Amino acid sequence: MKRIFYEGMINDVFSLEGDVFHYLKNVVRAKEGDTLGVLTPSQYAECTITELGKRSASVHADIVRETKRHDYRLTVYQCLLKREYMDFAVEKYSELGATEIVPVVSRRSLNELKDKTRDRFTDIAVKAVLQSENEQLPVIADSIDISDITPCGTENIVFYERAETMGMPPVSKDMSIVIGPEGGFTEEEISMLAAKGFKIIKPVSQILKAETASVVFTGYVRMMQDNI
Amino acid sequence: MKRIFYEGMINDVFSLEGDVFHYLKNVVRAKEGDTLGVLTPSQYAECTITELGKRSASVHADIVRETKRHDYRLTVYQCLLKREYMDFAVEKYSELGATEIVPVVSRRSLNELKDKTRDRFTDIAVKAVLQSENEQLPVIADSIDISDITPCGTENIVFYERAETMGMPPVSKDMSIVIGPEGGFTEEEISMLAAKGFKIIKPVSQILKAETASVVFTGYVRMMQDNI
Numbered sequence: 001m002k003r004i005f006y007e008g009m010i011n012d013v014f015s016l017e018g019d020v021f022h023y024l025k026n027v028v029r030a031k032e033g034d035t036l037g038v039l040t041p042s043q044y045a046e047c048t049i050t051e052l053g054k055r056s057a058s059v060h061a062d063i064v065r066e067t068k069r070h071d072y073r074l075t076v077y078q079c080l081l082k083r084e085y086m087d088f089a090v091e092k093y094s095e096l097g098a099t100e101i102v103p104v105v106s107r108r109s110l111n112e113l114k115d116k117t118r119d120r121f122t123d124i125a126v127k128a129v130l131q132s133e134n135e136q137l138p139v140i141a142d143s144i145d146i147s148d149i150t151p152c153g154t155e156n157i158v159f160y161e162r163a164e165t166m167g168m169p170p171v172s173k174d175m176s177i178v179i180g181p182e183g184g185f186t187e188e189e190i191s192m193l194a195a196k197g198f199k200i201i202k203p204v205s206q207i208l209k210a211e212t213a214s215v216v217f218t219g220y221v222r223m224m225q226d227n228i
Numbered sequence: 229m230k231r232i233f234y235e236g237m238i239n240d241v242f243s244l245e246g247d248v249f250h251y252l253k254n255v256v257r258a259k260e261g262d263t264l265g266v267l268t269p270s271q272y273a274e275c276t277i278t279e280l281g282k283r284s285a286s287v288h289a290d291i292v293r294e295t296k297r298h299d300y301r302l303t304v305y306q307c308l309l310k311r312e313y314m315d316f317a318v319e320k321y322s323e324l325g326a327t328e329i330v331p332v333v334s335r336r337s338l339n340e341l342k343d344k345t346r347d348r349f350t351d352i353a354v355k356a357v358l359q360s361e362n363e364q365l366p367v368i369a370d371s372i373d374i375s376d377i378t379p380c381g382t383e384n385i386v387f388y389e390r391a392e393t394m395g396m397p398p399v400s401k402d403m404s405i406v407i408g409p410e411g412g413f414t415e416e417e418i419s420m421l422a423a424k425g426f427k428i429i430k431p432v433s434q435i436l437k438a439e440t441a442s443v444v445f446t447g448y449v450r451m452m453q454d455n456i
Contacts, residue, residue, distance in 0.1 A: 096440070096444070097433070131435070131437065134434060168451065168452075204324070204451045207361045212447075215440065216443060216447030219447055220444075220447065220451055223396065223431045224396075226394060226432050226433050
């Protein structure tokens with residue numbers, strides 16, 4: 001079923017206009033009579049498109065229910081990567097079902113997050129959530145300095161390719177993980193995060209690119225969380 | 229240290245010409261006096277560039293040793309994806325240390341692999357191996373039909389997002405895994421692979437894009453193999 005994200009209220013019959021209408025018509029390429037999944041921040045509805053006009057669509061809600069919420073929490077602290085890699089990471093985190101994405105300024109990362117970039121991240125997250133059949137959007141947080149990262153889960157992991165010993169990360173239903181920038185963490189940053197209570201882990205022998213690490217390590221954590 | 233791949237013989241003093249010279253000069257941007265890691269199919273040498281001419285470089289081998297071979301085997305059967313996603317998958321498999329990559333023609337995949345495409349895969353693999361500090365190139369096999377896939381490890385897994393029950397894949401030091409195309413496997417393909425002895429596994433609740441599945445599942449297997 002085609003799916004869209006809609007920030008308005010779902011009534012028995014409601015109208016889609018503006019950006020969401022254009023997305024429906026030009027991206028989803030919906031037609032009159034099509035069934036349509038409509039995701040809002042709190043509800044999910046299976047709908048039928050009863051009329052598709054030039055500027056708006058009329059939609060009938062056949063079944064409405066609350067969205068399915070994840071039974072886990074995963075906060076990903078991602079040091080700001082170059083545009084294409086950061087977009088990739090945000091897409092993959094959203095697809096894999098991260099619950100919060102926190103862009104981080106570190107010594108070797110990009111040093112600011114513009115408002116319009118954060119808006120782009122939100123758009124990327126919405127599309128990835130729709131495609132992956134998630135119903136819960138990740139929170140895209142304001143950027144913070146690496147010194148303000150907090151270990152907010154019951155397990156808190158920094159993936160660090162230059163760690164001296166290898167090992168697997170412990171996993172729980174409530175976690176935070178930290179992924180470095182292209183140039184890696186400084187030793188001071190690692191010491192600081194360890195002092196805050198993060199476990200510093202190197203789980204694979206290869207030296208991975210930052211964007212590969214982002215998806216591999218988050219994928220691992222999500223697989224484990226789903227099978228606890 | 230800058231690293232290059234070289235198919236010739238390493239002697240005490242040797243000369244780099246042609247493509248590998250141009251790569252050294254224009255991509256690696258090496259200079260006279262630079263140290264250089266030279267990887268061949270069987271040896272790894274730490275070298276010094278003694279002379280950088282217009283058409284060739286003269287290189288002194290300071291230390292020569294056998295390449296480090298992986299202590300595991302991982303064959304990845306990848307159903308042929310669209311160009312950009314297949315390139316991505318080959319890069320990630322090489323970066324993660326897969327030992328063999330077998331392109332597969334399935335019902336919903338692209339239906340042929342051209343020789344020049346296979347050459348491109350080899351180039352991608354070489355670059356990824358150099359960057360990830362691997363020393364063993366994956367074998368890029370000829371493409372085969374999905375009916376010719378064989379469970380060649382002690383554990384053999386098909387990742388199938390539409391499997392009825394969820395679970396984690398068993399892992400060993402000698403494995404083969406099968407990753408589907410964008411459109412997924414047909415039910416007949418899944419039955420056929422199960423009959424051959426593959427375990428059919430869905431390890432995460434989300435529906436992942438094919439290229440995300442490729443890196444997440446291969447990353448998981450490699451992490452586990454490195455920590456057995």
